[in-house]
Amino acid sequence: MTAIEILKKLKEKGVRFTPQRQAILEFLLGTDTHPTAEEIYHHVKAKFPGVSLGTIYNTLNMLKEHGHIMELSYGDMCSRFDGNPKNHYHVACTDCGRIVDLHSPLLDLEQEVGEKTGFLVQGHRLEFYGVCPECSTHKRAKMN
Amino acid sequence: MTAIEILKKLKEKGVRFTPQRQAILEFLLGTDTHPTAEEIYHHVKAKFPGVSLGTIYNTLNMLKEHGHIMELSYGDMCSRFDGNPKNHYHVACTDCGRIVDLHSPLLDLEQEVGEKTGFLVQGHRLEFYGVCPECSTHKRAKMN
DNA sequence: GTATTTGCAAACACTTTGCGTCAGG
């Protein structure tokens, strides 16, 4: 899907089509470098010298909320620390933010990934996210 | 390994043993809630009312550098955005920060994780990290 | 004793928010 097609779809949901948004989305769709907000800002500024970082963030958040792009971070959460530095997996609750450990057999994918990408793979992190039992219970309770 | 044992090992590397550090590490080892720096601060403050957030961060960074704890975040990187919101995997270079996509067969682990934890699993993120081919080439060049 | 660590506060970096103006529909 092109940037214009996505923005046309969003227009039906009451989101306005602006040239800044088009430029931001086109840049993001046309690259695989996973740019930071700052990098997007500099790029869009070449075409729209007056654009501001606030607009970049607003647009990225809007696109993220509609599921058209993805943010690679914990989002609004800050760092959390784990006393166990070995590879193990985490499951995070999107509702309450709780993170629980998953004691599961480790995957042996690192070598495969190294061969596919040429990286010297040093480690990996696997995180699942969803709603924890407590939160889904509360939600059900609230609905009644 | 207990907090005291870890700190004794670190003492051999010239890291001083302080009661604040002991309290921070003991709290971290004794919980599986993956606390934030702020949460650790409040907890340690109960025993050491004069402790400061700066000390918490200094200690956490020291412990992280020595590999005794783990930080759940991108660390010093800021958010990066990806035009493709579907599940796919990333490989991050610990040297230059570049993130590349991995187009690999998806794992079908979400159901398994849901059964083990009781979560309603909505998605997952799998990231590998290591040194990218370019950086390992540069490193080799620098050594010569 | 002396070098490291602490506590405090100021600085920083990234992101969000508020507000007056501008422009898409």
Place this chain on the structure above:
DNA sequence: CCTGACGCAAAGTGTTTGCAAATAC
């Protein structure tokens, strides 16, 4: 027109840094 988006700047948040006083060794 009128509402949402823009540009700008100020405020927020989480983290780091600089420095004098305290403390481990």
